[in-house]
Amino acid sequence: MTPQKRRQPDSQTQPPALPKSERILYELIKSRKNTGIWTADMKRETGLQNIVVTKALKSLQSKNLIKDVVNVHNKSRKIFMAVEFEPSKEVSGVHDIHKCIAASRVMKVECTMQQVLEIVRALALDKEIEELKSTGTAEF
Structure with missing residues (x-):
């Protein structure tokens, strides 16, 4: 398959x-x-x-x-x-997450934005974080 x-x-x-x-x-x-x-x-x-x-x-x-x-x-x-x-990354916020991770110095190595996006998606799949969909009313 x-x-x-x-x-x-x-x-x-x-x-x-x-x-x-x-x-x-x-x-x-x-x-x-x-x-x-x-x-x-x-x-x-x-x-x-x-x-x-x-x-x-x-x-x-x-x-x-x-x-x-x-x-x-x-x-x-x-x-x-x-x-x-x-x-795009500007709309979805991956760039902001990337900057936050880099500024916090949580990781000892540099991560690309693509790697950060993959980490966020993996966390969402593992239900460690919750992905919210817009209702259009700015309420979640």
Whole structure:
């Protein structure tokens, strides 16, 4: 049995048939790749009304085309990205964890950010730490 690999994001694939407002937002969100885009920036860049943006985002989420992620630098901001992308290190906070570990001098050797990310994932799998998913309301 061979392990399945996650399909790489392909910018050439066409999104499914979407209403105009959803298509505009989906293309904008997908263009931001792994950094995502804040809701207020979407409204400003598209010129769409608040209610239209909110409904379109809910519809895109229900169609599993986009997801919301927590930005560790500003937890109250709702950031959206296409489902095929993983959040960048700046958004996910791995860089901050790396700096904290280096400053605390807990480890005798230097660790790369990739090694820190692997340690954090292993701790989450061992249930030593708990991974929290955003509810979008800044409450956990």
